[in-house]
Amino acid sequence: MIQINFKPLENNDIEILLSFIQKLYAVDASIPFNAVFARQAIIQLLSDELMGQSYKDSVSL
Structure with missing residues (x-):
């Protein structure tokens, strides 16, 4: 079973x-990446x- x-x-x-983020901006070159x-x-x-949260995943087999 895979656990995430x-x-x-x-x-x-x-x-x-x-x-x-830089790769995402490269998809739409009309938006400059700073x-x-x-x-x-x-x-x-x-x-x-309070600004929000970001997560990363780790997969275990």
Whole structure:
């Protein structure tokens, strides 16, 4: 049986999330990607639960 566990993102996940966001922006080149702004937004999201939460998954077989 496959078990999926969701864990909150942590500060050491910022680069991975930033990479995903950059790839998403690349799909629609009409929206400019600003890495500095995106990094600041991610840091704010991870530091304040009132802003929302982001999770990563971990799959166990």
